[in-house]
Amino acid sequence: MKVKVKYFASHREATGLDEEVISIDDEKSVSELFDILSEKHPELAKFKKHTLFSINRQYANLDTKLKDNDELAMFPPVSGG
Structure with a gap:
């Protein structure tokens, strides 16, 4: 099973990547991935x-299960004034 992971802002800085494709053996939750x-x-x-x-442009939580070919995007919390 493959999941495309997209990183933004501080997550991009932490990984040094804009995105990557991760192969996992079986169904995982967002938290597990x-x-x-x-x-x-x-x-x-x-x-x-x-x-x-x-996941696929729909907000998800840590318990949401991922499926093959899903796109998981990670965003830091939004703040400002």
């Missing part, structure tokens, strides 16, 4: 509880 990505990119781990996720 984030943990796998954090092993590959240790700087990413600190963002887990503050990250916004979307």
Whole structure:
């Protein structure tokens, strides 16, 4: 199963990538895939509880299950005034 992961802002800086395709053996939740990505990119781990996720351009949470060929995008929280 393959999932395209897109990184934005601080996530892009932490990984040094705009996007990557990850191959996983079986169905994983967003949380499980984030943990796998954090092993590959240790700087990413600190963002887990503050990250916004979307799957195929629909907001998702950490419990959402990923499917083959999904696109997972990660965004830092939006702030400003």
